[in-house]
Amino acid sequence: MRKLEKKIPVGILGATGTVGQKFITLLDHHPYFEITSLVASERSAGKRYREACSWKQNVPLPPEIGDMTVLSLEKDLDCRILFSGLDSSVAGEAESRCAEKGHWVISNSKNHRMDPDVPLVIPEINPDHYGLIRRQKTSGKIVTNPNCSTMFLAMVLAPLYRSFGIDAVSVTTMQAVSGAGYPGVSSLDILGNVIPLISGEDEKMETETVKILGLLDGGEIRNASFKVSAQCNRVPVIDGHMETAAVRLNGSPARKDISDTLASFRGFPQEHNLPSAPESPIMVLDDPAGPQPLRDLSVYGGMSALVGRLRPCPVMGTKMVILGHNTIRGAAGAAVLNGEALFELGYFE
């Protein structure tokens, strides 16, 4: 972990939303970053943050943040980095404009993820992809993290891909309502129900995963060549995305080799001891009925992927259950870790 004399001033785009609120809880007392700007829609601009937002986190709103005045995007923002939790209806243009004005935009929004010159990075897996920013013509830069359900699948596939090679992946998700923001999913739609559609989510998992595991080659990403098929569902759970994955690996590695490969996986955040890095990015559980959203989400501050029921699959070779905290590692925490990795690599100098 690098030392620094003075914290870097950062702003939060979409500060009143659920991802924006989570950014606040994760950046409060952060060793590298200091929140200096809270940006939200015209409707909120000019108000105290405390009044502008309906705070839904289960830790109290830090009082000094509550006292800050919400700014609109029209203002010149006095901060080097903008963490973006903007809604996808506005994020595309807004983030581009911020990059043109010279800000680093570290975004959780989907809009720029698949742009050919925008890094889509999980720091444990592909920090070299940050190099793509050289292709961005703006004075500021945009860096993104994956969708909340892609995150945990990609985390688990990365070490398998490197150790064994992957031929194909079939995944079904059971996703928590917090993934849809607030107010998000109506209680009338989800109490005692399952909704077998999350609009656009199948496609995100299928395309983002192979970009993240792709190769940066001559300034371009060559996607990983395996196929991913996703079937995404919403279930009546507050936090925690569950996924059943069936994976066809090259060769026929033994269960123990797969398990060891997952459990021993470490990456840049662990090697450099970044503030938000989980000790292990992947936890492999022995509990035959785990992991479960209600019990296991708090491991390593919600920054790890949990794997359970790792076993042979008669169709694909290997199957397992994956769980992760969708609003922490699957959203704001992913962006914060990108910020920390970029800092550690000297990008902000």
Added chain:
Amino acid sequence: MRKLEKKIPVGILGATGTVGQKFITLLDHHPYFEITSLVASERSAGKRYREACSWKQNVPLPPEIGDMTVLSLEKDLDCRILFSGLDSSVAGEAESRCAEKGHWVISNSKNHRMDPDVPLVIPEINPDHYGLIRRQKTSGKIVTNPNCSTMFLAMVLAPLYRSFGIDAVSVTTMQAVSGAGYPGVSSLDILGNVIPLISGEDEKMETETVKILGLLDGGEIRNASFKVSAQCNRVPVIDGHMETAAVRLNGSPARKDISDTLASFRGFPQEHNLPSAPESPIMVLDDPAGPQPLRDLSVYGGMSALVGRLRPCPVMGTKMVILGHNTIRGAAGAAVLNGEALFELGYFE
């Protein structure tokens, strides 16, 4: 539908349990069958049914059933057919004993399903498998229906298997709590949670499906040769098992051909207009966000499989969502339809 002079007297094994209760609601005023015996454990025997059971159905207990005295298995039962909703901890031996005493046992329990001389039948698919009973040495006979999650998968696979051939199937289930009986799943385990294990359920789906779609050949079932991989989960839903299925069909049939094949599927119960037969065993929905347990379960009295989101799968070729009413077509209704088909085929004469 055949005419009969006098209804056939039937008994219910495990009459106080949830499957037993559902048998009562389905057999009340049935054109073929008349409930004459209610059998339960020693603890209940001798009591009025009304007092012995905790009625959990959302239709009232028929008063004349409530007045009946619960019998124990030790008694000689004055009925030709026994519908069994016994718990698997006792069903194996009890059902064998009843067959020895000369009863037809039409069972929803798992114990005898995989016995080589016991038919495991969905009347739309494999009524010819009833022929296996010739191998049973007892004066009575045992016939079974599949597990609640197998039921809907097998229903959907059957016409695809016949029209196109199947190479492999990968399925993930999201199963309702009513599938576990009463009291079944503790609220502390499932409120706001997903449990990624239903003990033995993966195996049931993987083995029962290929027996049902197998070929009766020289008095033996040759299992269908494709592989099934199942990953079964419990979700906080009262009724309705959801399944995401990815299927590798032979050839590359067009989506429309697959859809037409499913929607036009008819079998013995439809051809013979059996009392509990749904008009269509499979309903294909256009609703992009359907089917859903809370909305769509009541179609055809809960006796159909509902298919939605039928679409290409980059890994397996075809994928879809399947939903069915687990306590009706997935349990008691399946056994009743077996009883009706056996009657229609003249087995009880």
Added chain:
Amino acid sequence: MRKLEKKIPVGILGATGTVGQKFITLLDHHPYFEITSLVASERSAGKRYREACSWKQNVPLPPEIGDMTVLSLEKDLDCRILFSGLDSSVAGEAESRCAEKGHWVISNSKNHRMDPDVPLVIPEINPDHYGLIRRQKTSGKIVTNPNCSTMFLAMVLAPLYRSFGIDAVSVTTMQAVSGAGYPGVSSLDILGNVIPLISGEDEKMETETVKILGLLDGGEIRNASFKVSAQCNRVPVIDGHMETAAVRLNGSPARKDISDTLASFRGFPQEHNLPSAPESPIMVLDDPAGPQPLRDLSVYGGMSALVGRLRPCPVMGTKMVILGHNTIRGAAGAAVLNGEALFELGYFE
């Protein structure tokens, strides 16, 4: 029940909302009324109803209704009666305008309920209050039914008030999410939670109850003189408002007298056999753990109040649990019954 040559043409205000949808299901094939106009906001006007609404009822949308074109309020409507399920943000002015244009407005909205010249009527209790409309200066008239939680309390209090007199009532509600319309309550707010505030609901119960039980005297309502105190809560239930009520009756009637008074209560709808009238407006249950929303809501088509756990209260004298179907008798069904009663009384001639 009166005979009529030709059904009365009726329109639905707010036809695409949840109350509007329920009006459609209740008025489909109604013996008195025929839906001829569906009215909704400018956003929906001009579209087919099928496209304009997101149908959430668990019976299918009648096809001929689905084909109708949605109208805006600016249009002249060719119908005598307008059933209103408008949102309270617009209902006040819109309903007044419709009355000025000559329509009968039978409204479920809160806006005009407490107007001194607007009847707030439960037909079993105070159909004489319809007489208030003489004070309305417009050519059309407005008639209202109470709030969904007031409905069941007032139904139960009415026979007690008449037989014994009431001194005070303390009530706590546990209300279903469907009471808040769609999308209504966010799943993030209510999954596994209780919200101890429903804005304005305490006041509605406290003021509407005493108007309904008041006396029409010289063209004015004199409120019943007892006090009501309400504490309203939202719970994670789809349909069904539960209420615990403690009532101080005059004298000290025996439990059996109270029970008989409730169970034998009948009113105008029962006497005149109105189409939507429940056989008994109040059902008293013996089940010590009832009534429950998941089990008991369908009694008499959701048009009755269910009473359970009737017992002495050490503080108020008598206490009990009350349950009712909030979207049927608590909303659209209440308005339909008002329409039927007005018809029977000859108001539409």
Added chain:
Amino acid sequence: MRKLEKKIPVGILGATGTVGQKFITLLDHHPYFEITSLVASERSAGKRYREACSWKQNVPLPPEIGDMTVLSLEKDLDCRILFSGLDSSVAGEAESRCAEKGHWVISNSKNHRMDPDVPLVIPEINPDHYGLIRRQKTSGKIVTNPNCSTMFLAMVLAPLYRSFGIDAVSVTTMQAVSGAGYPGVSSLDILGNVIPLISGEDEKMETETVKILGLLDGGEIRNASFKVSAQCNRVPVIDGHMETAAVRLNGSPARKDISDTLASFRGFPQEHNLPSAPESPIMVLDDPAGPQPLRDLSVYGGMSALVGRLRPCPVMGTKMVILGHNTIRGAAGAAVLNGEALFELGYFE
């Protein structure tokens, strides 16, 4: 807080149950007490604790506790204090026997609470009632804490009773499923439902409250003379008992005086800075929609009562919402605080 040279050895009765598990989490690294004996039924005795119990807490089982061997009650137990989370079906006799053998039994079970010589104590309210133990003839002693729903009502009533006097209290509860232990409430009974009966719970609230607020006078408790009426309900919430209370105070104190009286309440645990004492036993919230189980339970480690919506009641004078953590302050935490208070008062010397 007193110093001690060596921690006091304590045992846990019913160690594998939910209250027993919570005792383990609360006593792990406790400054006064050290767990030396884990006692459970014959079925568990002899096993490692890790194997004997199904750990359901959301903190990990301390490894050294997991390694301990479970004992049966037949054994001589080497510990001065036994914290009891026994089921009421066995607690009565078992706790008496332990007291005869010389142990202090600090119990959360209901069996001895209303015994005339057994203290029923909330240390903030009535620590003088410990004096009742002088009437117990056994060498060991039994001390109890109230039922989980009584706890929070009594906490809130205590300062009001002392400052103003109370005439009557009417309370309705909405209780979490964890209050019923494990497996406890079946998911089939409570998903999307409310159950208006918790067997015996109304009576516990009505009788325990007035004992706790009673006066120890000549070796006997004279109950407080006001009446309590309770209506207890189960709701689909994991942790957290909500209560709506209406209270008739003597005089007509202003809302502000009531609020200040509640917020400033302190008792023996606060004055002596006991390890488990919350800084404030009662927190008064301004949030108009609070408190809520999903948001507010973690205040002061779950050891406080939260009060919201404090406002005038037209019937009783004052009404409010109360929330508390039923498995911490409402059960195991209450017993631990009794243990700490008894230690501080020198009872164990």
